[in-house]
Amino acid sequence: MNNHIVIKKQWFVSSKTEDILNHYSFNKEIGSGAYGKVFVATELTTGITRAVKAIQKNRVSDYTSFQNEFEILSHLDHPNIVNIIETFETDRLCFLVLEYCSGGELFDRIATKRYLTEYEAAAIMKVLFSAVAYCHDHGVCHRDIKPENCLFANESPESDIKLIDFGLSKVFDENEMMHTLNGTPYYIAPEVLSGNYTYQVDCWSLGVILYIMLSGSPPFNGRNNQEILMNVFNGYYNFRNRAFDNVSEAAKDLISKLLVKDANFRLTAKEALKHPWITGLAPSQQISLPTSVFDGLRSFAQARNLKRASLIYIASKLSEKDLQSLREMFNSLDSDGDGSITIEELHSALSSSGRSFDISAIATLCEMLDSNNNGKIDYTEWIAACMQNQKYLNTGLLKSAFQHFDVDGNGKITKEELRNVLTGGDLGLNLPQRDVEAMISEADRDRDGAIDYMEFINMMAHRS
Numbered sequence: 162m163n164n165h166i167v168i169k170k171q172w173f174v175s176s177k178t179e180d181i182l183n184h185y186s187f188n189k190e191i192g193s194g195a196y197g198k199v200f201v202a203t204e205l206t207t208g209i210t211r212a213v214k215a216i217q218k219n220r221v222s223d224y225t226s227f228q229n230e231f232e233i234l235s236h237l238d239h240p241n242i243v244n245i246i247e248t249f250e251t252d253r254l255c256f257l258v259l260e261y262c263s264g265g266e267l268f269d270r271i272a273t274k275r276y277l278t279e280y281e282a283a284a285i286m287k288v289l290f291s292a293v294a295y296c297h298d299h300g301v302c303h304r305d306i307k308p309e310n311c312l313f314a315n316e317s318p319e320s321d322i323k324l325i326d327f328g329l330s331k332v333f334d335e336n337e338m339m340h341t342l343n344g345t346p347y348y349i350a351p352e353v354l355s356g357n358y359t360y361q362v363d364c365w366s367l368g369v370i371l372y373i374m375l376s377g378s379p380p381f382n383g384r385n386n387q388e389i390l391m392n393v394f395n396g397y398y399n400f401r402n403r404a405f406d407n408v409s410e411a412a413k414d415l416i417s418k419l420l421v422k423d424a425n426f427r428l429t430a431k432e433a434l435k436h437p438w439i440t441g442l443a444p445s446q447q448i449s450l451p452t453s454v455f456d457g458l459r460s461f462a463q464a465r466n467l468k469r470a471s472l473i474y475i476a477s478k479l480s481e482k483d484l485q486s487l488r489e490m491f492n493s494l495d496s497d498g499d500g501s502i503t504i505e506e507l508h509s510a511l512s513s514s515g516r517s518f519d520i521s522a523i524a525t526l527c528e529m530l531d532s533n534n535n536g537k538i539d540y541t542e543w544i545a546a547c548m549q550n551q552k553y554l555n556t557g558l559l560k561s562a563f564q565h566f567d568v569d570g571n572g573k574i575t576k577e578e579l580r581n582v583l584t585g586g587d588l589g590l591n592l593p594q595r596d597v598e599a600m601i602s603e604a605d606r607d608r609d610g611a612i613d614y615m616e617f618i619n620m621m622a623h624r625s
Contacts, residue, residue: 264313
């Protein structure tokens with residue numbers, strides 16, 4: 162029987178009302194716009210490079226976007242959606258701390274190469290369809306998808322891509338109509354201009370991106386924004402650009418099924434993942450998991466609650482360098498691209514390793530790995546289960562994890578602090594006192610009813 166408590170990744174995204182300079186050293190500015198400025202900064206405790214978005218609180222729309230982005234990103238957990246680390250807020254400024262994607266914008270890559278090969282474009286679109294399908298499954302419409310909001314995780318030509326900038330995003334209920342005029346002229350869907358639209362506007366934007374990647378030009382152009390928007394509203398485009406002479410009919414077919422003016426007949430992101438052009442040029446890779454990964458999964462599944470919670474905290478803060486191989490493995494396992502790993506997907510990969518695994522045993526393992534109790538293995542749960550000890554034992558991440566639980570900073574984790582963190586500050590959530598006491602006793606060697614830093618380190622170094 163699984164006696165683990167529910168642990169949610171969003172509980173580890175802290176909001177601090179103090180000077181960010183106590184925690185980060187700012188290196189350089191890398192972007193600016195109507196929303197504010199973006200900086201590269203180094204986290205003092207861990208030495209990890211982060212991106213920091215700085216926003217003036219006196220601009221009401223910017224502050225609303227900040228709060229919106231914080232709330233939405235805290236609840237999303239996908240390998241190709243930018244990860245939020247924490248926020249800071251003072252009287253005048255607020256700061257959104259995000260993972261740093263060093264590879265630059267998709268926009269810049271298209272501008273440099275003029276257009277991409279179909280193989281390159283298919284690999285990128287598969288990832289974007291997966292990220293957007295995940296958003297839609299979780300009731301989030303991005304509403305401003307464009308190449309500038311797609312960043313490469315690192316500088317490698319094969320780098321994964323991440324969807325960023327959720328400031329204009331909206332949480333929606335099924336079949337809910339939205340009405341706010343949001344978006345960027347080239348990529349906006351025609352129904353947005355009519356003031357009545359659904360989450361399917363994101364799929365139109367993805368169709369525009371695919372068109373641009375394969376041709377180097379937008380499907381709806383004009384001498385000014387008014388002319389561009391008129392062409393978008395009319396919805397007419399063609400493939401007369403000479404670059405399309407060498408583009409396959411399958412690619413054009415996918416574009417045609419995304420740039421459908423009537424959103425009711427437009428492909429969803431989930432349907433687009435199954436389009437022959439995607440499955441043909443960017444097929445799911447069947448992988449076999451090494452024994453060490455299975456052992457790590459089993460060890461995490463058997464770990465006690467406080468250690469599991471600490472591992473999930475650390476997994477949510479790792480650097481791109483430490484995440485890359487585990488993210489690639491996760492994406493290979495996630496054969497349907499829904500952003501999580503099912504019992505069947507894990508069983509298939511483990512069975513391919515040459516060892517025999519009973520499906521019921523895998524189901525039990527998945528249940529024990531599922532820390533947030535949603536029936537699947539989410540991305541951060543996977544990272545927490547698979548990362549090796551050296552990823553965190555010799556870094557400031559252990560100290561960072563301890564400090565997160567030690568809310569008042571007095572050097573000890575108390576029962577009250579643990580309860581507060583592991584309910585996300587929600588007093589309505591029931592975390593039985595016996596569970597809190599059991600978690601303290603996992604590490605409390607001197608039996609003083611609290612956990613100091615050395616006790617915490619010893620617990621994390623222990624195998625169970």
